[in-house]
Amino acid sequence: MSLRHALLGLLAAGPATGYELSRSFDASLRHAWHASHSQVYPELARLESLGLVEEVGQGPRRSRTWAITDAGRGELRRWLVDELPSRTQRSETALRWFLLPLLAPEERRRAVEREIRSVEESTAMLEGITAAMRDERAARTFEPTADLGLRLNEVMLAWLREQLPAE
Numbered sequence: 001m002s003l004r005h006a007l008l009g010l011l012a013a014g015p016a017t018g019y020e021l022s023r024s025f026d027a028s029l030r031h032a033w034h035a036s037h038s039q040v041y042p043e044l045a046r047l048e049s050l051g052l053v054e055e056v057g058q059g060p061r062r063s064r065t066w067a068i069t070d071a072g073r074g075e076l077r078r079w080l081v082d083e084l085p086s087r088t089q090r091s092e093t094a095l096r097w098f099l100l101p102l103l104a105p106e107e108r109r110r111a112v113e114r115e116i117r118s119v120e121e122s123t124a125m126l127e128g129i130t131a132a133m134r135d136e137r138a139a140r141t142f143e144p145t146a147d148l149g150l151r152l153n154e155v156m157l158a159w160l161r162e163q164l165p166a167e
Contacts (some may be wrong), residue, residue, distance in 0.1 A: 003043050008052060008076040011068040013142065015056050019063065047072065048118045054134055097163075105165035116160050 008099035010016065010024050021044075022037045044066055047053040057065035070078070097115070100108055130146045 001153075003039060003078075004047060005079045006074060007043055007047060008072050008079075009067055011040060011053060011066055012076055014074060015065050015067040017059065017063045017065050023039065025125075097160075100163060108163070109165050109167075112160055112163050116157060119153050119156050119160065123157075126150050126153065 006025070007021060010021055016024070018037070018041050022040050026039075044053060044064075048055070048066075050071075052069055052075055053066045055064050056067040059065065062147070093115075096111070099107050100111060105113060126146050126149045130143060
């Protein structure tokens with residue numbers, strides 16, 4: 001996934017400032033893609049120079065509100081429909097889970113219990129996001145993805161619990 005297409009997708013749901021886009025990454029995309037403020041603002045400038053986004057307003061402290069253009073929607077559509085995605089991923093979590101059997105039972109229990117807590121925290125966060133977004137048009141666009149996250153967490157919790165060594 002590219003930062004360019006992630007930003008275009010978020011802006012397709014509605015105009016936003018760079019700060020709001022960074023917060024959206026933290027709230028909704030952080031498990032799939034991370035982007036810091038220092039990455040978002042230069043990419044917005046590149047997108048503007050390519051005619052894929054445009055400034056539609058200014059706020060306090062010279063904040064700029066961005067919107068996707070027709071060309072940006074076309075690029076997003078092209079990327080979603082015509083371009084084959086890379087299916088390779090780097091996931092430290094998946095690597096750790098793969099290597100769990102190498103630990104002694106008591107260490108494996110501690111590691112698995114930590115992972116269970118992490119997935120439970122993620123589930124609580126997704127439930128909060130889902131509840132909060134029911135009133136926002138832009139957020140409702142991505143509600144099915146939050147539902148997917150909840151379903152995946154349910155499967156991961158079941159698997160992790162199966163990995164707990166017998167006491």
